[in-house]
Amino acid sequence: MSATKFKINADFIAYECITVNELEPLLEKSYKTEGGLFALCSKGSLKTIINHTQYRIRANEMIAIPPECFIQLQATSDDVKIHAVMFSQRLIQNAGMGKNMMDKFHVIGKHYVFSLSEVAFPLCMEMFAFLSHLYNKVGEKMSEAVLQSFLSLMLQGVSELCPEQAKLKETPGSRHFHQYQIFVRMVHEEYAHEHQVVYYAKKMNMQPSALCRLVKKESGHTAMEIINKMLIMDAKTQLRTENAPVKDIALSLGFNNAAFFNKFFKRHTGVTPQMFRNSVR
Secondary structure, eight states, rough: OOOOOEEEEEEEEEEEEEOOHHGGGGTTTTTEEEEEEEEEEESSSSEEETTTTTEETTTTEEEESSSSSSEEEEEEEEEEEEEEEEEHHHHHHTOOHHHHHHHHHHTTTTTTTEEOTTTHOOOOOOOOHHHHHHHHGGGSSOHHHHHHHHHHHHHHHTTTTTGGGGGGTTTTTOHHHHHHHHHHHHHHHTTOOOOOHHHHHHTTTOOHHHHHHHHHHSSSOOOHHHHHHHHHHHHHHHHHHHHOHHHHHHHHOOSSOOOHHHHHHHHHHHOOOHHHHHHHH
């Protein structure tokens, strides 16, 4: 089992208020984004994993998730309210992904969550409300040029919140970050049967040590940590949502030995797979 593709079925979608009832079906499921997502938390909080790092998003914070990211929603407060704007991967690809826009995605893709000041928050709320109103009134009738303008505006607004904003003109999106994204994409697709860094390094025509340095520099995690986190997330999802025996889950994740899988899972979570399953049911 791999991460479900989080597709956006229209070029542009906007929701003014998403509550716990709408978010509940998404809990503890793994997704790979096929589009860009901008979300504003106006009340409550939620806990999520974005590209292998856990975040607690609170009121007055914005989330910006580029395409081809791994996300998993873990928990929400009962009073959570989220406002969201999404753009399809097709629209992003057709937006003339020039150097300036790529630089913004590069910087945003290192942070994902941004705190808003007392001045910025109401302005962002107005922006999200306007786009939601426009979506409800016009829907898919807006031209691609208009939607690309909205995308550019959202990217510009979020990039202004980045710590690196002052250096943006001097520090464009790097080749190393692009290679890191390739590595993450490959792990998302192959982690269930390829657990070793050397495999990914070979496919990228790199030495394992060079890949490890690159991944550590760009993400703060080791390459092995990223592979292991994918395996643990998938294992937890299956243990929580399926009735398959633990040995079958182990096989689906590339472990030929159920005992080794049990030791691997306990080393990373502190409990055995069966103990975890019992605790969440």
